[in-house]
Amino acid sequence: MSMGIAELRVQAQLSPKQLAQIAGISRATLQRLEQGHFGNLRTYERIAYALQTDLANILPEFKAPSRPTSEDLLKDLLANSGSAAPEDMPELPAGNWSPTRLTDWLLCPAKGAWSTGVFDVPSDFEWPTYERAAVGKAVHKYAESRLGGEDPNAALLTVADTTVGMDPELWLPFVEAWDASIHLTIGMPQTIEQRLEVVLGGHRITAVIDVVDENGTIRDLKTTQRLPNPISTARESLQAPIYVAAWRETTGEMASFALDYLAHHKSGIDYVQMPISVTDTDIDRVTRQLDYAADLASRPERIIPNPINKYGCTSCAFLVLCHEKFGTLTLDAPRQTVAVS
Ligand code: SF4
CATH class of the missing domain: 3.90.320 (Lambda Exonuclease; Chain A)
Known part of the structure; x- marks a missing residue:
């Protein structure tokens, strides 16, 4: 039964947090499996490896298909x-x-x-990582700096510091448009x-x-x-x-x-x-x-x-x-x- 996970964890003197960390899974997943819910095979393999036990010791009695239709x-x-x-x-x-x-x-x-x-x-x-999301983040940073009281040059430097490696031409037109069109309306x-x-x-x-x-x-x-x-x-x-x-x-x-x-x-x-x-x-x-x-x-x-x-x-x-x-x-x-x- 899957309760074997909890018993083996206690035997190994591991807290749920420690076992989840070692197995590279979330605590919520570990909790669900310890409560008898089914997980996927890869998760059981990780837990077995972390507990240094055979997979068979922790698999639930009635294992769901690992790839259901x-x-x-x-x-x-x-x-x-x-x-x-x-x-x-x-x-x-x-x-x-x-x-x-x-x-x-x-x-x-x-x-x-x-x-x-x-x-x-x-x-x-x-x-x-998405380039467009990074551009959006840069423009948000500029707007935040400007609204926080920085002048345009200081705000540009703030953005430049946080966008190292990104072509400034991607975000510069947006920050200019923000200053010209939006800033005053706020x-x-x-x-x-x-x-x-x-x-x-x-x-x-x-x-x-x-x-x-x-x-x-x-x-x-x-x-x-x-x-x-x-x-x-x-x-x-x-x-x-x-x-x-x-x-x-x-x-x-x-x-x-x-x-x-x-x-x-x-x-x-x-x-x-x-x-x-x-x-x-x-x-x-x-x-x-x-x-x-x-x-x-x-x-x-x-x-x-x-x-x-x-x-x-x-x-x-x-x-x-x-x-x-x-x-x-x-x-x-x-x-x-x-x-x-
Ligand atoms: S959108 Fe398609 S690939 Fe993405 S999580 Fe849903 S089913 Fe999977």
Whole structure:
């Protein structure tokens, strides 16, 4: 039985934290396995190695298939469709929820599980770095420095110090556009780069607000190559309801919310502001989306990959991991087609 893990751990005089560290897995995963939940074979192998014992000593009696088919997983999902109570839901292994983490879960539950440590990512996994994200970070740093009182030259030096190795031409046009188009519209900010926490439906979420302007509007800066559809952006936004709820929990006030887009075109950079109205209905919607994602996170054996998401699997960082765990296709492993008469 899987209780063997706990017994062997105690025999080895290791705390859960120590064993999780040695095995290179999250404490939440270890806890689930010690409670008798099923894990994947690789995780058991790591634990067996860390405990210096045979794999057979820690495998559960009725081992689930290490690579279940999507049909099996779907049947399992339907058979277990009852929701866990929020108070039963553990924190994510990676920490609090955030708009980004929730987006991952809603796009594809497997992606959410990989990115938040619910599925164990191999220790040699290379987390991708995205140039556009680095540019966005640089422009945020510049805006933060300027709003904090630095003059343009000092703010440029601050950014240059944090972007060593990056071509400045990638971010310089954006910071010039920010100074020319956005800075004055903020006025005297009420807060800059403020990290807040809010609990929605029992789920703890971190919100990092760029700036609240002098009119009390939460403003979030985005750098992009192409403007998104404003209606879809407002309809799908997780960030706006979460930030507004976090601000209300902290200050007691319901703020308005707006996205400040700097869009890079061939002809230059355009500034477009997209206000997103937030009501309690939107906050309730996000709370239910959190319930859904947290419920899956608490019972990862029910998670199925969802290649039919907005962006597909092709550019997903976890393509190879999903191939190993679920047998989904990689870019270089096409299956043979079978003619059906
Ligand atoms: S590769 Fe596809 S199925 Fe796997 S996490 Fe990414 S989007 Fe989801």
